[in-house]
Amino acid sequence: MSLALTYAADFPAIADTVFILPAGTTDLPVTAAADLSEAARTYVAEQLAADAKLIRINQYSHRHYYVVAPAVEGKTTAHLAAESLRKSGFQLHAHLKSDKVQTLYINDLTDTDSGALPLAEGVALTAYQFEGYKTDDKAKKAPVLEKLVLVSAGITAEQVQELAGVLEGVFLARNLVNAPLNKLNAIQFAEQMAEAGEKVGFHTEILDLVRIEALRMGGLLAVNQGSPEPPTFTIMEYKPEGATNAKPYVLVGKGVVFDTGGLSLKPTPNSMDMMKCDMAGGAAVTGVLYALAKNRVPLHVIGLVPATDNRPGGVAFVPGDVITMYSGLTVEVMNTDAEGRLLLADALAFAKKYNPELVLDFATLTGAAARAVGKEGIVCMGTADNEQMLALKQAGHRTHERLVEFPLWDEYADHIKSDIADINNIGKGEAGAISAGKFLERFTEGYPWVHFDIAGPAFLTAPDSYRGKGGTGTAVRLTYDFLVRRA
Incomplete structure (x- = not known):
């Protein structure tokens, strides 16, 4: 900074x-x-x-x-x-x-x-x-x-330095979101995460195409099929001596470095032209890990960021394809522009190996969330208990990155039923943000989880007070505030 x-x-x-x-x-x-x-x-x-x-x-x-x-x-x-x-x-x-x-x-x-x-x-x-x-x-x-x-x-000097560390995390997230695809493809994004880890002290492991294929991450691989560049799956781990949590918190971030919509092509202008921001969830996870490590917060936290661009070229996946996910579930692809949930699903299933205390995922996932609450809030939903949800909402009020909780009622599972696979990747015209969350829920067995749809506030096309224009770094301050109180 x-x-x-x-x-x-x-x-x-x-x-x-x-x-x-x-x-x-x-x-x-x-x-x-x-x-x-x-x-x-x-x-x-x-x-x-x-x-x-x-x-x-x-x-x-x-x-x-x-x-x-x-x-x-x-x-x-x-x-x-x-x-x-x-x-x-x-x-x-x-x-x-x-x-x-x-x-x-x-x-x-x-x-x-x-x-x-x-x-x-x-x-x-x-x-x-x-x-x-x-x-x-x-x-x-x-x-x-x-x-x-x-x-x-x-106030104390320590409080001032803590604020400085958090702001550095926000600025890192903003810089990542503001970078265009030709300056930040999936490989460069992973390298930036590793560079941040080297600077402040968290470990980074980058899984390349061969290892992603070996893990059979069908969602990430399917989205990547139309790209001339390989995907990455980045694991960031901050585990300081004296960490107060026996089980780690796992943060998962969508890392679609550019989204054309694939063969379900987005219109432009006013839709595709700002899609360099579709990795804002991954940027937020990186910013949080940076701030935690910079401020030496005694928590064990892991960040997972699957990354690729989504393009219609070559052998791109098409509507009607059926893919097998990392978890083993099959998904009928009804719309290639509902790609973010496919990446996240693989990462959420992968998170189970860490036996996490809580998993939080962040994604610019649906226009439905942006339409529901605008740039003024973040849509959230999940399976975490009332105490954890309340703590997250309180952190949202303290940082003014406010949360609006949507339901995950059983009936919403009908929105993603498929005739030929376990589920399909897009719901009905109604409750689009919820059906996306309901899709992700199928991959979160075994741990409490909260999904944050940051589509509204993650990238602003006009200046908005101190959030500015472009990438805002939204959810970094919220998540840091929540986690530091868990320590």
Whole structure:
């Protein structure tokens, strides 16, 4: 991460500083106004009286910014107040960019000391830029903001460094999602995962075509048939000394590096042209493993990412084909654009060998999920118990990567019945996200499991506050928050 986050016990007298003020503030605390002229103090007081939430004062040698924290009352929970401060970080970043601020001190003056971390998170997530491939120096826009220094009695240097590690995981996921196919095919994706592991300390094993064939991973092999490039199956394992869990948590991520839809070809524009993002689930798993290892979280966690592109060339699989999966189940392929569940199914069945505590899978799986909850939420469903589901939902509220649980009632199994195989790979026109989940459920025997359909928020075609445009790294913060509380 090019933007550094650090902690300090105090801030210099002359420094670009943002002060987080308690809700309802009308008079500036002395620490936030010591070097202001009388006219400047009057201006800030007038702005506060007018209910302004972000105020900017240019001291010429330095600048003061004032952010008013929301009151935690009524419908505004502590989690929503934190999200409001992240969004304030987004708004503040526009001023920092305009003012060419290089180092910003964040001084939390609220009674709860709960504002500095989410505000810094919002600024940092907004400041992210995908480096891209531009060669014109004029087109390159190097970020000016280099450092955030958090000053608050209520937080520690360790908390600041933990946030920095999580953000690095998010940025890694964003970078992977934003890379096009010709820069990130299945082999390159696997190499990027291995490189991340070497950097922070998790082990990576990459299964090549020969080993995938030997394992008879029929779903992954079928999707790969139309591609000129071989598939990969990457196993990432983070197992630190002193891990507190006897059985590992297993994360599974869809790694379709580009999805044309295969012979069930997607239309373009507005459908196929953004399908470099179809590996966002695999990117999220990589980001989570990175953050856990970077922050030395004492948990044993395994990541599984089956990867290929889905193309209609050569001997591509066709509607009507019957394939035998790694688990031994047979699947009638009714639509080659319902390919992600085929990769995931092999990986979910493979996960059983680890005797996992819990398996979580992440995938940009269905347009139905995106239509159901939009970019504002993540569809989830699974067989985990109520305690685990509640913990995941609470993590979703804390990170504002909110979960909407869909049912997996027995009746939905009828949606994927096949006349000639055990199941088919696509359901009816209704409940498309659920029938996809019901398909995956058939491959999760023997362990508790939750499926996350991140199709809505994983890749944005227009900027959305601190999530930006393009790959968002969605589910990294959510999953890290959930797992770190399991340690």
